[in-house]
Amino acid sequence: MSNTDLRKAGLKVTVPRLKILELLENSAEKHVSAEDIYKALMGSGDEVGLATVYRVLTQFEAAGLVNRHNFEGGQSVFELADDKHHDHIVCVKCNKVEEFVDDVIEQRQDAIAEKMGFEITDHALNIFGICKDCRKA
Amino acid sequence: MSNTDLRKAGLKVTVPRLKILELLENSAEKHVSAEDIYKALMGSGDEVGLATVYRVLTQFEAAGLVNRHNFEGGQSVFELADDKHHDHIVCVKCNKVEEFVDDVIEQRQDAIAEKMGFEITDHALNIFGICKDCRKA
DNA sequence: CTTAATGCAAACCGTTTGCATAGAT
DNA sequence: ATCTATGCAAACGGTTTGCATTAAG
DSSP states (O other): OHHHHHHHTTOOOOHHHHHHHHHHHHOSSSOBOHHHHHHHHHTSSSOOOHHHHHHHHHHHHHTTSEEEEOOSSSOOEEEEOOSSOOEEEEETTTOOEEEEOOHHHHHHHHHHHHHTTOEEEEEEEEEEEEOHHHHHO | OHHHHHHHTTOOOOHHHHHHHHHHHHOSSSOBOHHHHHHHHHTSSSOOOHHHHHHHHHHHHHTTSEEEEOOSSSOOEEEEOOSSOOEEEEETTTOOEEEEOOHHHHHHHHHHHHHTTOEEEEEEEEEEEEOHHHHHO
């Protein structure tokens, strides 16, 4: 139950936070924008302001509950923090996002960073392309 | 000479465009933001408006003279289009950008895209870390 | 009761755009 | 002379923030 996750993060358990967590857990598309969340919550009795959505997502990110991605210029996309790291492949037509992991690539990255004298803090590999569905159309 | 590059791109040869091209060619740091360019041009007799810098960079990008990157949320970064593709490793402290290429990673990416049914259009691998210099401090 | 969270509207920041003027061909 | 490029200031879109109000502990 997410209730404890929130407490652990030092955050009070409030309706907006619970709703957003729940939405992140249950949404069909794992990768959602702040506005997606805002709209999804719109009709739901207790509405949540867009500013609050952003604040909550930022706090969740700080708490490690959520990861934020900036795939292209536009808006940020959030996903529930996974146990394990993964990279993304994004359809440039329909914006669908899928995930993948490749151990060889991971290792090469570490090797490159080390060779170049960097202490690696993070990395993002994004492949852009046209997905199977969109290629048919 | 860049004069012909501009003509080839169907762009009139103007002072702002030449200055920006020149700056991209000669700047110590290959990866610069629009504002970097704007500021660098500030004191230079013929000043160039920030809007023009953006317009010119956008045109250069369309013409394939320049590549634009969105490393993190902030502002875009531009570099003269290289003959050959490369990826980036960015220092999160000083924002220095270095380049690298790794054939193994390139191949794996193609394989992954194919396996997932994507027709790859582009990809961006960005490693973030702390560079040698910044680690000393 | 105390302290943190929310909603709203206003501020922000990088980027884009409309429009009248200046410049290239 | 024509048609594109520039500069300025205003608009934009996503995100953040100040402040008074409301709710959690």
